[in-house]
Amino acid sequence: MQSWIESANAPLTDFPLENLPFGVFRTGKSSDARIGVAIGDTLLDLFAADESHLLDGLAKETVAACRRDSLNHLMSLGRKASSSLRARLMDLLSDPGAKQKVEPLLQKQVDIEMQLPAHIGDYTDFYASIYHATNVGRLFRPDNPLLPSYKYVPIGYHGRASSIVVSGADIHRPSGQTKTAEADTPHFAPTQALDYELEVGFFIGGGNAHGCSIPIDEAEAHIFGFCLVNDWSARDIQAWEYQPLGPFLAKSFATSISPWVVTMDALAPFRAPAFRRAEGDPAPLPYLNSSVDQTSGGFDVKLEVWLRTERMRRENTEAVRLSQSNLQDLYWTPAQMLAHHTGNGCNMRSGDLLASGTVSGSTDDSRGSLLEITRRGAELLQLPNGEARSFLEDGDEVTLRGYCEREGQARIGFGSCSGTIRAATPSCENVESLSKQRIGGEATP
Amino acid sequence: MQSWIESANAPLTDFPLENLPFGVFRTGKSSDARIGVAIGDTLLDLFAADESHLLDGLAKETVAACRRDSLNHLMSLGRKASSSLRARLMDLLSDPGAKQKVEPLLQKQVDIEMQLPAHIGDYTDFYASIYHATNVGRLFRPDNPLLPSYKYVPIGYHGRASSIVVSGADIHRPSGQTKTAEADTPHFAPTQALDYELEVGFFIGGGNAHGCSIPIDEAEAHIFGFCLVNDWSARDIQAWEYQPLGPFLAKSFATSISPWVVTMDALAPFRAPAFRRAEGDPAPLPYLNSSVDQTSGGFDVKLEVWLRTERMRRENTEAVRLSQSNLQDLYWTPAQMLAHHTGNGCNMRSGDLLASGTVSGSTDDSRGSLLEITRRGAELLQLPNGEARSFLEDGDEVTLRGYCEREGQARIGFGSCSGTIRAATPSCENVESLSKQRIGGEATP
Known part of the structure; x- marks a missing residue:
């Protein structure tokens, strides 16, 4: 057309x-x-x-x-x-x-x-890539990377809604508590292990009443459309804080999303089979089992991460692609994530955002975070201009891209989701004045 | 007066x-x-x-x-x-x-x-009672109940905002995946380990700009007031899902709060020293260290849990008090929780809710959840009328109360936070019709 x-x-x-x-x-x-x-x-x-x-x-x-x-x-x-x-x-x-x-x-x-496309009431982040979960698990438990629940439960956690920003917003390096293996005690300082996560998010269309689950075969009717999500992560803060209640300040400083919401209609020509479970893997429990999974539970969306450093901008060289993966490689489909999320009667509201978790593939060039690429900083990522990275440095611009391509179909793109790392702001000068202004005035939301 | x-x-x-x-x-x-x-x-x-x-x-x-x-x-x-x-x-x-x-x-x-007192943009739940953390930790790691980060980090996680309900709302027993130790595989069914958690929450008054932390000595100026919080929990779902990203569906089915927000002004006569750390415990890191902690960092608020079963209502007998504790026993003050939460630049918005986590004390009669009282169901709680509980049963009404009393001061009460457990609703008949209504109509929010 x-x-x-x-x-x-x-x-x-x-x-x-x-x-x-x-x-x-x-x-x-x-x-x-x-x-x-x-x-x-x-x-x-x-x-x-x-x-x-x-x-x-x-x-x-x-x-x-x-x-x-x-x-x-x-x-x-x-x-x-x-x-x-x-x-x-x-x-x-x-x-x-x-x-x-x-x-x-x-x-x-x-x-x-x-601007942000919606007022996001609640933001949930899943962990739906088995390759990502395995890559990360291997760093901590080499013999037993995948926890026993993984193949039964679409693992997820509640994220912070207030700090979701639209593509283009600068990301200030967050501070937090970290403790190195050598140190006796933790200290509070800007993170030294700032990372991106390549994710896709989906927005809830019609919600469900509190107490009423959404059945798996109804789930897609509640999804409005998709965007790209960069779940920025501070790995050193995460390592020290995450037991026993999960990631918190390591993630809540900022999450970037792309501004355009690609509808389910636009994605319809790019449906794909859900993840093909390995021989011996359990079938999904009935509340997560959809008759359409084998033909069209998934989405064939190509995903990419690009990096452009401060020096590349100065020398006018192009961004470098760090990885390529595909949404089709998720172990859990969006419909399964939504059916699971509401399985306990939790209510979704229009505009709620659910994200996939880092989308990694099975190959080395499809790892969706630096944590995986550099094996937690142990192996430097060499860039073509001679620079190297264990984690992100100030001035680095990370851009996520997503698109669908198939013979005989128009290409459907997601646009981009970008953010540039800026130096930490250990104390904002306006904080004190803010709390004074508040008195008698309208607060900064 | x-x-x-x-x-x-x-x-x-x-x-x-x-x-x-x-x-x-x-x-x-x-x-x-x-x-x-x-x-x-x-x-x-x-x-x-x-x-x-x-x-x-x-x-x-x-x-x-x-x-x-x-x-x-x-x-x-x-x-x-x-x-x-x-x-x-x-x-x-x-x-x-x-x-x-x-x-x-x-x-x-x-x-x-x-009604709910505020539109809650984000809800965060902490884990600020060292007695609760120790009681729970002991069930899983008898030799090493408290993780090494506990005395440095005010541990917390993001909760679900959409399913917060006001006192009086019925709580339907949620379903979810659980796996018993004996079973080879998990199954999906109504929880058999439904619990309450006795907590106190505080509402954010003036917020902070994204990227700007709130210093510890400014933190209380950002707190509007307090309410009671019952963080209903399904312990069997929690045990199976919580690794590695923390509690999710075990909590997100419902959280009850009391409707009246008691202001910081009303609580001013009931300030108390912050938790007295034991000999050898680390001092709080500087960003969590307030000069007023030793005199008035805490709040002397008496807290109670009451249970009235279906049979008690039928026989017209009164509710039974299950525990008494005090907000003063928290290891972390509300100001410390807020300074920590914004330490990474995370922005608070007016009406955001932060809760303490279960408030337990050092004694057996001050354990703020059935998990602790019955040691995960191992020891039955005997009620005076001959009934017994490991966890909550359908028809049980749980009521939290909170109040401040001190010689020469008027008693300041929080009112009550109640909820009655109702049977699971495995499938809501209106779900399908809802998703049909949605088409062309306004969704249930």
């Missing part, structure tokens, strides 16, 4: 006519946030689309729901509503006759600033 | 003139939520108080901020605002001359329904 927007027809665009991911943007610091869909190197402003009365029927009702500063309400409307809107927008963006009316509603992506 | 409201002067009331905790109530299912303060067996409707123009100055500005359906905005205004409002309300509720004007603004507590 061709669009009258030329850039949407470029072979390597992330945002062809068949994608139309949803996002939230502002045209400037002081302007209101609005919802748009990406198409080529532009976006279509859905607030303006509603104003222009270009749509009718359910698509018209749905675009009216897009007069908000987040996708939560649209997400809550369910698949039929967003599918209907997407289909009608595809018509308008491919019909040359609509060009005159629709073109004024476009904005160049370079001119706008993307 | 005496109020013209007689019930506020009763010696054992939780809500004398000196307390005035804030909460959110509705007068009926279809009415809007409003903010009120508890006084004796009534509450003062702050929406009505604003309408009646009884206040002036900062108190008037502040009461105008109470025209909301949650305390978040009031919390964000900082201590000076809420203190000023509380002081002026104390005047009005003690001055017999104000009775005629104020009395019409009162509602009987029995006539209203309490």
